[in-house]
Amino acid sequence: MKKENTIQVIELFAGVGGFRVGLENANKDLFKVTWANQWEPSKKAQEAFECYTRNFTEGQHVNEDIADVPDEVFEQVEPDLIVGGFPCQDYSVARSLNGEKGIQGKKGVLFWQIERVIEKTHPKFVLLENVDRLLKSPSSQRGRDFAVMLATFRNLNYTVEWRVINAAEYGFAQRRRRVFIFAYKNGIAFDQRQKKLDAKDIVFKEGFFAKPFPVSEEPFKNREASDYIPVDRVEISDNFSFNFHNAGVMREGKIYTAHVQPDLIDPTPLKDILLDDELVDDKFYLTKEAEEKFEYLRGPKKIERTSADGHKYFFSEGGMSPVDDLDKPGRTMLTSEGTVNRSTHIVEVNGRKRFLTPIECERLNGFEDDWTAGMRDRMRYFCMGNALVVGLIEIMGKRIEEIDSVENDSEEVVQIGFSL
Template sequence: MEKIRTVELFAGVGGFRLGLEQASERFQTVWANQWEPSTEDQWAFRCYAKHFGESHNHVCKDIAAIDKDKIPDHDLLVGGFPCQDYSIAKKGAKGIEGKKGVLWWQIDEILDKKRPLYVLLENVDRLIRSPAKQKGRDLSIILRCFYEKGYAAEWRVINAADYGQAQRRRRTFLLAYHNDTEIFKQFAEETCRYGVKRMHTHVMTDGVLAKAFPVSGHGRSYLDNWIDEFSYEDMASLSREQSVYFYNAGAMMNGRIYSVDVVPEIEHCIPIRDILQDGEIDSRYFIKEEDLPRWRYMKGAKNELRHRKDGSTYCFSEGVVAFPEPLDRPSRTMLTSESNVSRTSHVVVDPQTKKLRTLTPVECERLNGFPDGWTEGMPERMRYFTMGNALVVPLVSAIGKIINDIT
């Protein structure tokens, strides 16, 4: 059985690799790259090496400093590229032009040099609406790059909780396949014959993501457009002019894009209660009586006058966050700041003691579908940080199984 040679970019603690290896032993990681710019200690890199072995093909270096010609040939390129700049909630978010967003062009360079048959990317849900002032521009540029290199693509915004996971984590998965692949050839031939109807069935049932994550219906509005007809002279002008409203699912074939909002076929929901650790939980996770007012304030609704450094005032308001978390629902999204005493950190009623406590690192690993203790050995703060960065492993396995079937 032929191997599927895989390269993993922005590898973190190895969520893609773990998910693909769980899907099939055909996936063989031939090169991986991980480098955390914000810290000197490279904890994620060390965690990956601990689980998958030290190797000269696991490189801890800024991807921008890597000679792309030296990356081994591969069939599948995967990566969850850093997403901070895709936050449309953030004032002044610059999208693909932002400092971290620029990392897209590192992937693009690898496509140029290596032409892998398949590319599987993961990013925040806002990618499809990024940047705030020119919604859809960034995904348009990404799709355009794939088109110019001979790829078709499909994307879906997946909420992990809809597909049997205990976390409401919404991420955009984008899969591209080169015109040498069977799936491309069949999709191209049938789209040529049946037009947009075939693109619709690709998004609803026939595409890889539709097979991995079945849908039960779709919205009324849709987008049917041509990525090769946008007026542009070069990427810079496309970048200035392009603005498109993308829905949560879509496909691109031969420059045509079709997109529609799909409704997931919900598997049974896993409540957060199901991932809580049994037995005695260390006292440091429990909230002290004297800290309760602070937690209540942070989680509460606010409408208050605040002072800027220059002495001027402004009205600050924000809504309420559930405190504690309802145990009978999947959790909210876990962030890199989970270990902080913050509004977004999860607080639960411990089922044994009935007292309030934060989540343990193991529970955070469980929310992402990693084996218990995956990040053991790091400072605890980094265990939470790396899990806030990581993806939900079983989602990758689901996609990997379909890629394995069609390859």
């Protein structure tokens, strides 16, 4: 049963709860996560789920493959908002042999589970996160996968806005670039207001993302485009390609997209999230052997290699700084953080080089210190590499609170489409 004056939330692919942390930081009394799912199929120990249940006690928490959750479960939930970060996968589709639904997605594609949950629950809002290469995948048919997703939302009767956001460009401590997708149900009051706007105004001034994450008023180097998504998702999968820019809107299959430039906010430098030296365990400092290894890994390379068919070629790699600049925000953290590889952060403090600690990685994403305490260090790094910058979700949560209040408006509903 939905409680009055709350926004009921389903959190899919929850990880250690980044969406929930951000929403509760925005307004804990308003956002209520009533059902959450986290399942790591490749791991026996479900440490992310255990972390989630340690930190959150309210709501139903489910640790199983979402594909195995029956439809009836979702039919009993009444969410206003569905959130989730899901993997970038192959979204090609084909006609099923018996014609059911007209398409057949590849097994294991988690976006189809998002579609299923939306079909069963009909929330007002959906907020998703993914890597920014989603807009360009696959390389052989650029934009196909994202177009399939947009068509799915169109078929479900939603309008979609999207925006690639680099957290550091809006004041945070990590240069983490991700695409955020916000869908809202056609016909709600917020939708009616947006229908009165030109698509360009939505992207640059008045949209879900443009208000809290301001951008310059014109497309970068005039990079903008418009198009229509085919009705048939199979046709999209077989033939459609399109150059999606880093921001855009889709309504009823009509696309407007543009390359936007953020109005920059000074980022938080890496030095501001570091622990005091006395709090850093010796195990995080590099041995001489490890220093030499990282010097090689981060240095320039030109190595002759031989392919499986005997072809010789050169693998080339440019050099990078031997340590991370403490006066800049951190680079994008990966799941391999803390291991001996080129992408791991190495900081030098008082003449000593070391890894970031798990707590510092939590800070890079905006979590409380020791949010993942209780896990092995390797898993703490892995979970933070998978997580999002919760401060961005807090900002988006406040924006959702703002637009949800529009539902109480008595403004007359007027059907007005936007121009391409």
